[in-house]
Amino acid sequence: MENTDTCIVKLEAFEGPLDLLLYLIKKHEIDIYDIHIALITEQYLQYLELMKELNLEIVGDYLIIAAELGHIKSKMLLPQPPEEDEEEEDPRADLVRRLIEYQRYKDAAEKFSNLEALDRDVFIRVSQDERQEDNESQMLKVDLWSLIDSLKAICTRRNFGWSDGIQFDIETMTLDDRVKQVRSLISLRKTMKFEDLFVESATRFDIVITFLSILELIRTHTIAAYQDFPFAPIKLIYL
DSSP states (O other): OOOOGOOOOEEEOOOOOOHHHHEEEETTTTTTTGGOOOHHHHHHHHHHHHHHHTTTEEEEHHHHHHHHHHHHHHHHSSSOOOSSSSSOOOHHHHHHHHHHHHHHHHHHHHHHHHHHHHHHSSSOOOOOHHHHHHHTTTTTEEOOOHHHHHHHHHHHTTTOOOTOOOOOOOOOOOHHHHHHHHHHHHHHHHHGGGGGSTTOOOOHHHHHHHHHHHHHHTTTTSEEEESSSSSSSEEEEEE
């Protein structure tokens, strides 16, 4: 009997559907004012499918955006009516406006977050912490979608594969158990590569429960994920 109830992670503390769209637009270097709807819709649905396989709880907003993308795609595939005096609005226009507004909101929130960090940094710290904090400030913080992409790359290199879906065998390990193990390991090393947590002999259950443990530790601000530069290996840092 399969039991995955203890391995469900909610995404409210991470990014939402608009974040995923912005990530895909950036990843494929697409002009936000001229979104390639067919490509973005296909990619978006692929991520949703993988998130389901990873047992990430997908809230209704993700499905609403998926339906909206499908509707826009279908409208753009319809034959264009003869030119009239008043030109019909691009079916993508409303989505583009929302994405731009959301990006502005995110940028503003990040600026406020940086201001809070400045206030925090006035406290005296030992030299080792100062060096670590200075190094972190020069690195790029990793989002959920980059973590998923990295996990996909690891599974591809090691021939884990996802085509048949993830089958959960009966296991005694719970999410809480694995969270404690991962936290202990990273706290001892202070910094380690994301991929080093996935051993060659890992089962699909091991892969999923380890990934969910990483997300849980990030959510609780126990660890943080960074890259030295875009597309560099992901590092997990104990906070």
